[in-house]
Amino acid sequence: MHLRSVDVTSAFPNGNLEEEIYMLQPEGFHQGRPNKVLHLCKSLYGLKQAARQWNKKLHAALVEMGFKHIEADRSVYIYSNGVVKIIVPIYVDDITFASKSNVAIDKAVKDLCTCFKCRDLGSTKFLLGVGIGQDKDKKLITLHQRQFILDMLEHYGMSDCHPVQTPMAPGTVLSKTMGPENSDEVEFMRNVPYLSAVGSLQYLATMTRPDIAYTVSYLAHFSSNPGLKHWAAVKHLLRYCKGTLEHKLHFNGQVDSCEFTIYSDAAHGDCVDTGRSTAGYVTTLAGGAIGWASKLQPFVTISTTEAEYISAVEAGKEIHWMHNILGEFGYPVKQASPLHIDNQSAITVSKNPEHHGHIKQLDLRFFWVREAVNEGVITPHYIPTAEQVADLLTKPLPIPKVQYCRDRMGVLV
Known part of the structure; x- marks a missing residue:
């Protein structure tokens, strides 16, 4: 598909207000008596309802053009007339058109420009801090944040750091008890941009780098009172980003198929502060990761089977969502989607009411995954731990396993 970016100039003032709102006159532009105020006719930046009103205005315009939201x-x-299909993802006022027909995109952009003042940015090369590369001959798309990483390293004084090959050193165990221990450490950490650094890394992990998702999520647990060891782990992750600066998220369209695979894993009771388990899953399509998550489970699980099963439930939700969105895109999934789990007991529990003693205390809402398996929506498959791609989303790993998981996620040079 061809990609085209369009930016709407001063988007929020296009919105129509439904409430009666008054504002003080801006300094230097006062008219009338000193107590005169302005009655707003249009939405402004800063109003609580500004984003919602702009969304309504844009929605009405797109519907008028023949689009419908999924x-x-x-x-x-999506716009579809049986011959031409245009997919339009929107982020506030950043609009992207994707279609196999450049003529259709041209017409859609022209129609949008009659509704709003827009800037046609041409072929999409950079979007929301993400660089986009497209090779139509090889049917290859790459996503990267190279410049973002360089700016981040410079901002935190790590531009000249020595690279490392793992996001977190294997065997690393951190806890909330490792906060500053004396006044000197308290003073030192007061000047350390821990929250800012973790927030920057979180954006990177969310957008294009599933290989650092676990480490960022883990480090975020200590944001309220970070200590020297926590900061050392953040710097270790920044050094890993330096070493993988040229890595990109690759998607290969050689195979004309929308079949996807999900890997699910859990590390039972690995949080030393709460006893909760870390769960992770990753969805791969066209050779690259398109969705991933790594976070603590909401409650303490009493067995590995229970932890792995709860993780599989979250991955099962992702499978259902993938079926829905692919179907609305016009690529319905007609067969059961594989869910790879490295725990035989969890697979058995997802199919039949066996090992009842391990999970009898679970809320009934977690057992819907059995229905999904019985209905042929999900097919659990056993995969050896050595081949479990989601392993990188649940624990620190040695270099060979990091490289293996990273490659399977499509994070390549």
């Missing part, structure tokens, strides 16, 4: 993601619109 239910799986209300920020994505």
Whole structure:
């Protein structure tokens, strides 16, 4: 598909207000008596309802053009007349058109420009801090944040750091008890931009780098009172980013298929502060990761089977969502989607009411995954731990396993 970016100039003032709102006159532009105020006719930046009103205005314009939003993601619109299809994802006022027809995109952009003042940015090369590369001959798309990483390293004084090959050193165990221990450490950490650094890394982990998702999520646990060891782990992750600066998220379209695979894993009771387990899953399509998550489970699990099963439930939700969104895109999934788990007991529990003693205390809402398996929506598969791609989303790993998981996620040079 061809990609085209469009930016709407001063988007929020296009919104129509439904409430009666008054504001003080801006300094230097006062008219009338000193106590005169302005009655707003249009939405302004800073109003609580500004974003919502702009969304309504844009929605009405796109519907008038023949687009309709999909239910799986209300920020994505589709136009289809049986011959031409245009997919339009929207982020506030940044609009991207994707279609196999450049003529159709040209017409859609022209129609949008009659509704709003827009800037046609041409072929999409950079979007929301993400660089986009497209090789139509090889049917290859790459996503990267090279410049973002360089700016981040410079901002935190790590531009000249020595690279490392793992996001977190194997065997690393941190806890909330490792906060500053004396006044000197308290003073030192007061001047350390821990929250800012973790926030920057979180954006990187969310957008294009699933290989650092676990480490960032883990480090975020200590944001309220970070200590020297926590900061050392953040710097270690920044050094890993330096060493993988040229890595990109690759998607290969050689195979014309929308079949996807999900890997699910859990590390039972690995949080030393709460006793909760870390769960992770990753969805791969066209050779690259398109969705991933790594976070603590909401409650303490009493067995590995229970932890792995709860993780599989979260991955099962992702499978259902993938079926919905692909179907609305016009690529319905007609067969069961594989869910790879490295725990035989969890697989058995997802199919039949066996090992009842391990999970009898679970809330009934977790057992819907059995229905999904019985209905042929999900097919659990056993995969050896050595081949479990989601392993990188649940624990620190040695270099060979990091490289293996990273490659399977499509994070390549």
